Amino acid sequence: MLATGGGLLARAQYATSIRPMIGFDVRVIRIGPDADAGALAWGCQIRNGAQDAATVQDIRYAVRLVGGDPATADTWLDPAALTAELERVGLRTDVDHAVKLWGCGAPLAGQERAVLGWFSPHAMTVIDSLCVRVQVLDRVGDLHERTNRLLTERQKRPPHQATPDR
Numbered sequence: 001m002l003a004t005g006g007g008l009l010a011r012a013q014y015a016t017s018i019r020p021m022i023g024f025d026v027r028v029i030r031i032g033p034d035a036d037a038g039a040l041a042w043g044c045q046i047r048n049g050a051q052d053a054a055t056v057q058d059i060r061y062a063v064r065l066v067g068g069d070p071a072t073a074d075t076w077l078d079p080a081a082l083t084a085e086l087e088r089v090g091l092r093t094d095v096d097h098a099v100k101l102w103g104c105g106a107p108l109a110g111q112e113r114a115v116l117g118w119f120s121p122h123a124m125t126v127i128d129s130l131c132v133r134v135q136v137l138d139r140v141g142d143l144h145e146r147t148n149r150l151l152t153e154r155q156k157r158p159p160h161q162a163t164p165d166r
Contacts, residue, residue, distance in 0.1 A: 018139050020108070021049035022146040024116075024132065031118055042124065044116040044150045046134060048108045054136035056106040057143065059116075061099075062131040065089055076133060089126055096123045108136060119151065127151055 029043035048054055060076035063085060077085060079101045083093060091097050099117040108114060116132060130151040136144050 018052040019050065019142070020052070020054035020136050020138055020144055022054070022108075022134060022136060022144065023047045023049055024146075024148040024150060025113065026150055029118060031120075039120065041118045041120045042151065043118045044130075044132075045113045046108065046116050046132075047113040048110055048136075051110045052139055053110050054108045054138055054144070056102055056108055057104055057135040057137055058133075059102045059135075060133045062133070064128045064130075066126055066128045068128065073129065073131070086123070086127075091123050091126055096120045096126075116150070124151070 023046070025043075025045040025047060027043055027045075028040055030039065031041045032039055060078060061082040062073050062076050063082060064070060064073035079099050083097075083099050083101075086097055086099075087093060097117060097119045100115050102116075119127065119130075129149060131147060131149050133145065133147045138144065
């Protein structure tokens with residue numbers, strides 16, 4: 001019995017030490033072929049602040065459009081469905097927005113930042129809010145879920161002196 005308890009304690013300590021630290025960033029970036037003269041957009045990133053890698057199991061988005069039904073914000077869409085919804089309301093892929101198509105099994109390395117997508121100023125006039133929900137597996141197979149509001153009214157208006165990241 002003591003060996004079982006010790007094994008459980010050791011597993012719990014190990015699982016804690018390799019737990020992913022998932023976070024999200026939204027910042028002003030430049031897009032276009034010439035990064036120095038490109039247009040400004042909101043860039044959304046996911047990061048794993050832990051030392052160990054995680055494996056993406058699922059990623060979903062909930063979007064509420066300006067003037068849209070608030071109940072639609074409760075519907076979680078995969079990246080392809082989000083892109084289709086944005087195109088349905090007239091936002092053009094690679095012009096007004098780009099959403100990375102994450103799939104099950106995609107790696108998220110430790111200390112890595114990875115692009116979720118970007119949204120132009122025009123897209124910000126159409127999107128009221130955008131949330132992301134990501135599920136990742138750690139090395140021992142534990143599932144971790146994080147949800148974050150990427151775009152809100154407060155975030156849609158960067159300060160004039162904002163310095164874009166490259």
